Amino acid sequence: MSAPLLRVEGLGKTFASRRRGLWLPAGPGVRAVDDLSLDIAAASTTALVGESGCGKSTTGRLILRLIEPSQGRILFEGEDIAAAGPRQMKALRRQMQIIFQDPFGSMSPRRSVAQIIAEPLEAQGMIGSAAQAREVVAGLLEQVGLSPDHMHRLPRQFSGGQRQRIGIARAISVGPRFIVADEPVSALDVSVQAQIVNLLQDLQAQKRLAYLFISHDLAIVRHIAERVAVMYLGRVVEEGPKRAIFNAPQHPYTQALLSAAPDANPAARRRRIILAGDVPSPTSVPSGCGFRTRCPLAQAICAEARPVLRPVAEGQNAACHFAAPNPIGVALGGG
Amino acid sequence: MTLASLVVLAAIVLIAVFAEQVAPYNPLAQSILSVNQLPSAKHWLGTDQLGRDVLSRIIHGARTSLLLGISAPVLAAVIGTFLGLVGGYFGGWADRIIGRITDLLLAFPVLLLGIIVAAALSSGFWSMLMVLTIAFAPRFARIARASTLALRQAPFVEAAIAAGLGHGVILYRHILPNIIGPVVVVLTLWIATAIRLEATLSFLGLGTRPPFASWGNIIRDGLNAMFGSPWPIIAAGLAISITVLALNMIGDAVRDVLDPETRT
Numbered sequence: 369m370s371a372p373l374l375r376v377e378g379l380g381k382t383f384a385s386r387r388r389g390l391w392l393p394a395g396p397g398v399r400a401v402d403d404l405s406l407d408i409a410a411a412s413t414t415a416l417v418g419e420s421g422c423g424k425s426t427t428g429r430l431i432l433r434l435i436e437p438s439q440g441r442i443l444f445e446g447e448d449i450a451a452a453g454p455r456q457m458k459a460l461r462r463q464m465q466i467i468f469q470d471p472f473g474s475m476s477p478r479r480s481v482a483q484i485i486a487e488p489l490e491a492q493g494m495i496g497s498a499a500q501a502r503e504v505v506a507g508l509l510e511q512v513g514l515s516p517d518h519m520h521r522l523p524r525q526f527s528g529g530q531r532q533r534i535g536i537a538r539a540i541s542v543g544p545r546f547i548v549a550d551e552p553v554s555a556l557d558v559s560v561q562a563q564i565v566n567l568l569q570d571l572q573a574q575k576r577l578a579y580l581f582i583s584h585d586l587a588i589v590r591h592i593a594e595r596v597a598v599m600y601l602g603r604v605v606e607e608g609p610k611r612a613i614f615n616a617p618q619h620p621y622t623q624a625l626l627s628a629a630p631d632a633n634p635a636a637r638r639r640r641i642i643l644a645g646d647v648p649s650p651t652s653v654p655s656g657c658g659f660r661t662r663c664p665l666a667q668a669i670c671a672e673a674r675p676v677l678r679p680v681a682e683g684q685n686a687a688c689h690f691a692a693p694n695p696i697g698v699a700l701g702g703g
Numbered sequence: 704m705t706l707a708s709l710v711v712l713a714a715i716v717l718i719a720v721f722a723e724q725v726a727p728y729n730p731l732a733q734s735i736l737s738v739n740q741l742p743s744a745k746h747w748l749g750t751d752q753l754g755r756d757v758l759s760r761i762i763h764g765a766r767t768s769l770l771l772g773i774s775a776p777v778l779a780a781v782i783g784t785f786l787g788l789v790g791g792y793f794g795g796w797a798d799r800i801i802g803r804i805t806d807l808l809l810a811f812p813v814l815l816l817g818i819i820v821a822a823a824l825s826s827g828f829w830s831m832l833m834v835l836t837i838a839f840a841p842r843f844a845r846i847a848r849a850s851t852l853a854l855r856q857a858p859f860v861e862a863a864i865a866a867g868l869g870h871g872v873i874l875y876r877h878i879l880p881n882i883i884g885p886v887v888v889v890l891t892l893w894i895a896t897a898i899r900l901e902a903t904l905s906f907l908g909l910g911t912r913p914p915f916a917s918w919g920n921i922i923r924d925g926l927n928a929m930f931g932s933p934w935p936i937i938a939a940g941l942a943i944s945i946t947v948l949a950l951n952m953i954g955d956a957v958r959d960v961l962d963p964e965t966r967t
Contacts, residue, residue: 434861461867474858476877488866538862 371446372407373578374431374464374546379404379440379450381423381430385651398650400426402602404440405677410545411576415593415610417583417625419647423602424582425469428548431580432466433457444546462492465539469551471531475523481534482519485509488542508537512567529560533567540571546578554585565592586629590614598622601658602650604677606691608684618680618691621659641696657688665690708952715946719765728756730763730916739932748938751921752928757935760916761942767828767917768943772898775832779839780890784882786840787847788874792855798848805841813838813900814907821909831910835897846889850882884961891954895947902943918943 383398401423408414416424429435431442433449442449449460465488468474475484482505486495495501506516512533523531532552539547549568553561565588571577583589589596590610597607598621606619617623624641643662648654654661660670669689677685680692688695718725727747734754742749748757786805790798817834824830854860854877863873898918904910905919913920918939925935 429861432865434864458867461865466862466865468858468862470858474862476859476881478880487863487868491863491867491869491872535862538866542866 373410373445374406374408374580375441375443376404376406376408376431377441377443379406379427379430379442380438381426381435382438396651399602399653400650401430402653404599404602404604406597406604406607408546408578408580410578411572412595413572413579413581413593414595414597415581415583415589416597416599417586417589418599419625420584421647421650422599423650424584424599425550426602427599428466428550428580428582432461432464432548434466458492461488462494462542463544464546464548465542465544466548466550467532467535467539467552469555471528471535471555472523474535475531477523480520480522481505481509481526484523484534485519485537485541488538492542494542504541505537508541511540511571512537513563527560528556529564532556532560532564536564536567536571540575540577543575545576546580548580548582550582551584552581553588554583561588568592586614586626598625601647601653603658603687605659605688606684606686607677608681608686612681612684616681616684616693618684618693618695619686619688620663620665620690620695622686623694623696659688664696704952705956708949708956711945712949712953715765715942715949716769718762719769722763722766726756726759726762728759730755730759731914732756739928741932742934749932749934751924751935752931757921757938760921760935761918761938764916764918764921764939765942767911767915768898768901768919768946771828771831771835771901771917772894772946775835775897776839776890776893778832779836779893780843780886782836783840783843783845784847784879784886787844787849788851788878788882790844791848791851792870792874792878794855801844801848805844808837808841809845811838814903817900817904817907817909821904826904826909827912831901831904834904835900838900839893839897842893843886843889846885847882850885851878854878854881888954888958888961891950891957895950895954898943898946898950902939 379401380403381401383400385397404427406414416427418424426435430437431449437450440450444460444463447460452460482502485505485508486501489495489501489504495504502519505519509516509519514530514533523534526534552568553564556564568579569592572579581589581592593610595608596610596613597604598613598619599605600621606613606617606622613622614626617626624643627639627641645662648658648661655671656674657663657670660666663670673689675687675689677687680686732755734750736754737750738752738754740746740750746756746758748761751757751760786801790801813834816838820830820834860873860877863877901910901917902919902922905917906923908923911917911920913924921935921939925933925939929936
C-alpha cells in the first residue's frame with residue numbers, strides 16, 4: 369500500500385477513574401484503547417469490528433480528537449492530529465467528519481435541518497450569505513436523497529432513516545476525505561439499513577471518501593468493507609483484507625467471532641465456537657495477551673508475553689503467539 | 704389557579720409600576736391628627752403610628768419589594784448559569800474551584816450574610832441586592848452545572864465539536880437553550896423567596912431604610928404600635944403572602960409545562 373491517507377500509531381486512551389476517597393489515590397483507570405495502530409487508504413473502507421465495549425467507538429472519537437488521546441500519533445497525510453493546535457485542528461476538521469450511530473441524539477432538537485447541515489460549513493467560514501447557504505443545503509439534501517423543501521423542518525419531523533441522511537449530509541457538507549461512520553445503521557430498521565449503506569457507497573464512489581466503518585454487524589461489514597480490523601479489549605487482534613479475515617482468520621478470537629455470526633443460509637450448519645467466561649473488565653486487563661482468559665489455545669507464554677501484530681499472510685496481521693490458518697480447528701463458513 | 708395567579712401577579716406588578724398614580728396619598732406624608740386610624744372610606748387600610756396612609760405605603764412598598772425580588776434572582780440566575788455552564792462544560796480546575804465556592808456559599812446562612820454586609824457596608828437596596836445575588840447564584844450554578852454535565856456528552860455536542868465550532872458558540876447555541884428550562888423554573892420559585900427574604904432583612908433593619916416603604920419595614924414599623932393599630936402588619940403580611948403564593952403557583956405551572964416527567 370502506498371502512503372495511507374490516515375495512519376494511526378500506538379494510539380492509547382486511559383480514562384481516569386474516580387478517586388475512591390478523599391485520601392486514597394485514584395484507581396488504575398480504564399484502558400479503553402491500548403497501543404492501536406491502523407492504516408486507512410484514501411477512498412477505501414476499513415471496518416472496525418468487535419463486541420460492544422471493546423473500544424471501537426472510542427477509537428473513532430480519538431482519531432477525530434473528539435476525545436483527547438493519552439498516547440500515540442494520528443497522522444492525516446503526515447500531519448499529526450494528536451499534536452495539532454486549535455487552528456490546525458479546525459482546518460483538519462474540514463477533512464474529516466463523523467456520522468453518528470444515534471440519528472435522534474446527534475441533532476439539536478431545536479434547530480432546523482438547514483441549520484444542522486450548514487453548521488460545519490458555517491464553523492469553517494465556507495458560506496457567505498444566507499442565500500448561498502440555502503443553495504448549498506438544498507444541493508446536499510438532494511445528494512442524500514431528501515427533498516430541498518424539507519430544509520426548514522425540525523429533526524423530529526423525520527424518520528430514523530431520513531435523519532441519518534441528514535446526518536450524512538452534515539458530514540459531507542465540508543467536503544471531507546475521511547469519515548468515521550460510527551455504527552451508522554445499527555439504530556435503523558433492517559429495511560432502511562441497506563438504503564443507507566448504499567448511499568454511503570455511492571457517496572464514496574462520487575467523492576473518493578475513505579470510511580472507518582465501525583460496526584458489530586458482520587454481514588454489513590462483509591458487504592461494505594475492503595479491510596477489516598478486529599478489536600478485543602482495546603487492541604487490534606487481527607487486521608487484513610476482508611476476504612482473508614472472513615475466509616481465513618488466523619486469530620482464535622476472530623474465528624470465534626465469525627462463528628458466532630448468524631448465517632443467511634439455515635441449511636449451513638456449522639459448529640459455533642462458544643467462548644467461556646466474560647470479557648474481562650478494561651480496568652484490569654489480563655497480563656500478556658488480553659484474550660488468554662477465554663482462549664482455547666492459551667499457554668503459559670500468553671500470560672507472560674503480549675503478542676504483537678505480526679504479518680501472518682499477504683497483507684494480514686494477527687496478534688497471537690499461535691496464529692495459524694484455522695487456529696481453533698473447526699470447519700468455518702458452513703458446508 | 705395558574706390563570707388567577709397570573710392575573711393577581713400582573714395586577715401587583717402594574718400597581719408597583721404605577722405606584723405614584725395609584726396611591727391615594729404620599730406614602731411619606733405624616734399627620735399628627737390622624738395616627739393609628741382604623742380603615743375608613745378616607746384611608747382604606749387605616750393609618751400607621753405616624754399618620755401615614757397604610758394603603759399608599761403598601762403600594763409604594765410593592766415597588767421596592769418586587770424590584771429587589773425580581774432583580775436579585777435574575778442577576779443571580781445570569782451569574783450562576785454562566786458559572787455552572789463553564790464548570791460543567793470545561794470540568795477540571797475551573798469546575799473544582801466553582802464547585803467549592805458554590806458549596807461554601809450554600810452552607811452560609813443568608814441572614815448572617817445580610818448582617819455582615821449591612822455591618823460592613825450599609826443597609827439599603829444595593830446591599831440587599833448584593834446579598835441576595837450572592838446567596839442565590841450558587842443554586843443556579845448547581846442546576847446549570849448538572850444540566851450541562853449531562854449535555855456535555857450529548858452526540859449533538861460532539862457533532863458541533865466535529866464541525867469545528869468554538870466552545871463559546873457550542874455553549875451558547877447548543878447547551879444554553881437546553882438548560883434554560885430548569886433555570887427558569889427555579890427562577891420563578893426563587894423570586895418568591897427573594898420577596899420573603901427582602902421582608903425578613905428589612906424587618907430586621909438590614910434592608911430598606913425608613914422612611915422609605917417596603918413590605919418588610921412596614922411590618923417592622925407596625926410592630927412598635929401593634930396594639931394601637933395592627934393594620935400595617937396585617938396589610939403588609941397579606942401582600943407578601945398573596946404575592947409569594949401566586950409566584951409559587953406560577954412556578955409549579957412552569958415546571959409542569961417544561962418538565963415532561965411531572966406532566967400528568
